[in-house]
Amino acid sequence: MAKSEPKTKVTAVTPKDFIAALEDGTRKQDAEFLLKWMTKITGLKPKMWGPSIIGFGRYAYSYDSGHSGEMCMTGFSPRKANMVLYILPGYTDISEKLARLGKHKIGKSCLYIIKLADVDMKVLEEIVLFGVAHMRKNHQTWDA
Numbered sequence: 001m002a003k004s005e006p007k008t009k010v011t012a013v014t015p016k017d018f019i020a021a022l023e024d025g026t027r028k029q030d031a032e033f034l035l036k037w038m039t040k041i042t043g044l045k046p047k048m049w050g051p052s053i054i055g056f057g058r059y060a061y062s063y064d065s066g067h068s069g070e071m072c073m074t075g076f077s078p079r080k081a082n083m084v085l086y087i088l089p090g091y092t093d094i095s096e097k098l099a100r101l102g103k104h105k106i107g108k109s110c111l112y113i114i115k116l117a118d119v120d121m122k123v124l125e126e127i128v129l130f131g132v133a134h135m136r137k138n139h140q141t142w143d144a
Helices: 015-020 026-042 095-101 121-138
Strands: 046-049 053-056 058-062 068-071 074-078 083-087 110-113
Touching (some): 015 026, 015 053, 074 121, 095 121
Antiparallel strands (some): 074 083
């Protein structure tokens, strides 16, 4: 059976160019802020993963099914309905942090925020840094 190519991989588009093309408004302003903020707090260089994810760092994964690949350690995507933050280790042991975060919804490994003004940025920093540390401890990771 042929190995499938991952759909989400690093592209040549720059995160700044991607954000510049967004419609003006809160989502674009929040994306501009998150780009600088996540670069600063993670110490990682941002790259586009697929057409709409701005990712930081990368890690290798492998499933019991034999499927394996690489993905960003953390990142975000300014979607129409929500700002999506990718906290890839999921939400293990962070219910206390989520309780302090402010208005949000969660998915398996995603944090959905309508606007950054709805959340406590110090708590969001704790969550992002927890996720990056978890990835570094539990996976093969790279800073680029």
